[in-house]
Amino acid sequence: MKDFHLSFGEWDMYHKANKDQQRHKEKVEQAIKDNLPDLLSEESIIMSDGQGLTRLPIRSLDEYKLRYGSGEQSQVGQGDGDSQVGDVLEKLPPSKSEKGNGADSKPGIDYYEENVSLEDIEEHLYKELELPDLEQKDFVMESSVPEIVFRDIRKKGLMGNLDKRRTLLQALKRNAISGKGQLGSLSEDDLRFKTWENIEQPESRAVVFAMMDTSGSMGMWEKYMARSFFFWMKRFLETNYKSVEIVYLAHHTEARLVTESEFFSKGESGGTICSSVYQKALDLIEAHYSPASYNIYPVHFSDGDNLSSDTDRCIKLVQELTELSALFAYGEINPYGRKSTLMEVYQHIDHEKNRCYVFKDKKDIYYALKHFFSKNGLEKTES
Structure with missing residues (x-):
């Protein structure tokens, strides 16, 4: 042993x-x-x-371990036996080098x-994050993602779909009928196969209009902030929603439909007429994205500068977009807190589907995502 x-x-x-x-x-x-x-x-x-x-x-x-003291300070004892977890037994007196108004000699925290x-x-x-007010719209079955469900058992099928348990039970039944109380050999008639059918799963379709001001007033920092927001927005939508389409629109005095690559890399210049991008979005909705079939989410980023004579038209078109949409989001990149042409009027549009946010710092990318893509948004529209 x-x-x-x-x-x-x-x-x-x-x-x-x-x-x-x-x-x-x-x-x-x-x-x-x-x-x-x-x-x-x-x-x-x-x-x-x-x-x-x-x-x-x-x-x-660090893992727990014993460590010898330097001998320069009096040591803390282990207590009288009545201490509990978390009790402070004694505080070390400050060392000579720590007294006075000189440079701090306390050790730093390892990281x-x-x-x-x-x-x-x-x-x-x-x-x-979530898409707010996402509703089930009319859907096209061909665009739905099928789900494979095994619902039937048949005598013919692929060997990869062989149902071993039912096959053995069938062999036992056959042998029992013939008076044999054992499994015995399998015959072709004993084989049972699982069969499946494709179940179409309808999903709520949505379209997000990513609209960005690329005029001359949008500097490198402003464009970086806008593109960073749209980068995370794109990742969020593609990861969590299978039936969401993103349409990229860039504008200065004119708006145009661009590719994803152009949207995230190409710079432009010139003046600013924001109504052009709102009209472009409305035209696309009328031609391709009926509100009866799509949840619509226009998201516009700008630095707030716009041709003053264009303001009234912008308000009118934004109101039209908001009525057709599940949410209209406007983000303004304004690190200096100056008065802007657009935010002054947009933040006073009294509509539950209208959300605005002012970007003053890089951290606002996170807070704006939560403000736009949540059920109720943040309480404040500015950071």
């Missing part, structure tokens, strides 16, 4: 590595959640088309940098 030993130690000690890994994972997830506003504007992700990584500082989680990918950020971001 071989010798063996019993251990009477605490079983939790043998899972210490797993616990440390779990603590580390929770720490990383909390750090991502706390830093989402900064991460969404990180250039290493935006400029790499979502394939890059960024690094996030996280406080170090390390954790790689954070696009998928890590999306996992936390998308929990907070």
